[in-house]
Amino acid sequence: QKEVEQDPGPLSVPEGAIVSLNCTYSNSAFQYFMWYRQYSRKGPELLMYTYSSGNKEDGRFTAQVDKSSKYISLFIRDSQPSDSATYLCAMSDTNAGKSTFGDGTTLTVKP
Amino acid sequence: KAGVTQTPRYLIKTRGQQVTLSCSPISGHRSVSWYQQTPGQGLQFLFEYFSETQRNKGNFPGRFSGRQFSNSRSEMNVSTLELGDSALYLCASSLDQTDTQYFGPGTRLTVL
Numbered sequence: 329q330k331e332v333e334q335d336p337g338p339l340s341v342p343e344g345a346i347v348s349l350n351c352t353y354s355n356s357a358f359q360y361f362m363w364y365r366q367y368s369r370k371g372p373e374l375l376m377y378t379y380s381s382g383n384k385e386d387g388r389f390t391a392q393v394d395k396s397s398k399y400i401s402l403f404i405r406d407s408q409p410s411d412s413a414t415y416l417c418a419m420s421d422t423n424a425g426k427s428t429f430g431d432g433t434t435l436t437v438k439p
Numbered sequence: 440k441a442g443v444t445q446t447p448r449y450l451i452k453t454r455g456q457q458v459t460l461s462c463s464p465i466s467g468h469r470s471v472s473w474y475q476q477t478p479g480q481g482l483q484f485l486f487e488y489f490s491e492t493q494r495n496k497g498n499f500p501g502r503f504s505g506r507q508f509s510n511s512r513s514e515m516n517v518s519t520l521e522l523g524d525s526a527l528y529l530c531a532s533s534l535d536q537t538d539t540q541y542f543g544p545g546t547r548l549t550v551l
Contacts, residue, residue, distance in 0.1 A: 360539075362539065362540075364542070369547075370544055370545075371443075371529055371542035371543050371544045371545045372482075372529070372542045373542070374539055374540070374541060374542075377539045416482065418482075422536065425470045425472045425487035425489065425494065425495060425531075425533060425536050425540065426472065426484050426487050426495040426497075427472075427484065427540065428484070429474075429481055429482035429483075430481070431481040432481065432482075
């Protein structure tokens with residue numbers, strides 16, 4: 329079983345919808361939680377970075393971490409066609425240089 | 440500030456050959472990590488370098504190696520290429536081990 333499991337998708341939503349992306353993990357040593365967005369044929373782009381449990385908001389994006397349930401989420405409000413991409417969750421313990429990634433969820437936002 | 444750069448962007452090799460990929464981190468970043476991304480396996484950690492020392496290594500065979508120079512630039516080498524080595528190779532840099540990583544655009548390697 330993988331250390332990080334990500335809802336596989338794909339997801340297709342209409343423009344303006346609220347999107348929820350989720351990952352679960354098994355390694356209780358993980359302390360750093362990241363969400364990346366990756367467009368086709370590009371490298372991953374950091375969206376959100378959270379240390380330990382709690383919520384973090386940045387514009388239309390909200391990241392939630394529940395360490396007791398080993399569950400993290402990314403919410404996208406008022407989704408736009410430009411949000412269409414693959415979203416990757418990533419986690420690490422004390423060394424952010426060695427992150428463990430989920431397999432990604434491909435999101436399509438239709439105009 | 441310039442982002443992480445990787446060269447070359449695209450590469451085609453044949454089985455048995457070797458290849459060297461290069462990564463220049465963001466200025467001031469001392470940690471460089473390498474990942475392999477394939478449709479079947481996703482993003483997998485290869486190794487991480489910090490101040491010219493390999494600090495972590497993933498579960499890849501010894502054909503995969505790397506190094507880091509005093510200016511933090513890094514190279515990775517794959518010897519005796521196999522068809523399964525075809526992938527997007529991503530480099531990421533960070534200030535230090537607890538800092539977030541920033542990825543480059545990747546080098547797409549095709550092995551024929």
